[in-house]
Amino acid sequence: MKLTPKLPTDLAPLLALGAHPDDIEFGCGGVVAEQAVTGRRIHLVICSQGESATYGDAPRRVAEAKEAARILGATIEFAHLGGDAHFQVTPESIIAMASILRRVKPSVVLAPSLVENQHPDHPRLGRIVMDAARLARFGGVAELQAQAPHAIEQLFYYSITTEAEPRDISPIFIDISAENVMDLWKKTMEAHASQTAARRYVELQITRARLNGLRAGLEYAAALFPADPLVLDSLSQISKSTRQF
Numbered sequence: 001m002k003l004t005p006k007l008p009t010d011l012a013p014l015l016a017l018g019a020h021p022d023d024i025e026f027g028c029g030g031v032v033a034e035q036a037v038t039g040r041r042i043h044l045v046i047c048s049q050g051e052s053a054t055y056g057d058a059p060r061r062v063a064e065a066k067e068a069a070r071i072l073g074a075t076i077e078f079a080h081l082g083g084d085a086h087f088q089v090t091p092e093s094i095i096a097m098a099s100i101l102r103r104v105k106p107s108v109v110l111a112p113s114l115v116e117n118q119h120p121d122h123p124r125l126g127r128i129v130m131d132a133a134r135l136a137r138f139g140g141v142a143e144l145q146a147q148a149p150h151a152i153e154q155l156f157y158y159s160i161t162t163e164a165e166p167r168d169i170s171p172i173f174i175d176i177s178a179e180n181v182m183d184l185w186k187k188t189m190e191a192h193a194s195q196t197a198a199r200r201y202v203e204l205q206i207t208r209a210r211l212n213g214l215r216a217g218l219e220y221a222a223a224l225f226p227a228d229p230l231v232l233d234s235l236s237q238i239s240k241s242t243r244q245f
């Protein structure tokens with residue numbers, strides 16, 4: 001069988017979800033930028049307005065997230081899961097998220113990791129997305145009858161901080177070394193000026209990407225953590241591992 005890779009523009013959208021306006025850019029912005037550069041459609045869902053934050057009020061933070069999406073060329077929407085610092089894993093939250101999945105019809109979904117040692121909204125959102133991915137493909141959920149079932153292909157977790165990296169999942173590393181990818185990622189992080197003025201978030205994330213790059217034999221790499229085992233069409237698709245370091 002000959003494998004014919006699809007053009008990025010033919011792929012179903014990449015869906016990235018954040019609990020707060022800056023989570024995506026700081027947590028998985030490198031890989032989102034990498035996909036944006038290939039021309040893939042990207043949709044961002046921000047599940048609060050960041051209204052409980054120490055720095056920046058909700059209108060400013062919403063504007064910053066919209067600016068980051070504009071820089072990426074991504075579409076963006078704001079969802080409500082109870083408000084910043086009030087996320088709960090409830091059937092209602094999971095069904096609301098499943099409805100988003102059925103509407104956007106992504107193949108790959110990025111969500112915060114389930115590790116508890118972080119802002120409580122982050123692992124709760126990860127859990128809501130994990131459960132929603134299951135309900136989105138079930139035919140009989142009464143509240144979802146208006147939309148056709150949709151099965152995503154892969155859910156990946158990302159970590160916004162080092163402490164939130166899952167210890168029980170081997171990451172996959174994605175090469176984000178290209179200059180245009182790194183430039184784009186930095187611009188999207190810097191769009192969150194209310195946060196970057198307060199702490200050195202950009203330097204922290206670039207340093208994490210550099211450390212992952214060294215582990216992977218690359219300049220810069222983004223780590224994603226598969227929620228389920230990856231399936232390949234052929235072993236020939238495997239290139240390299242971090243074992244060479």
Ligand SMILES: [Zn+2]
Nearest residue numbers: 019020023119
């Ligand atoms: Zn957050």
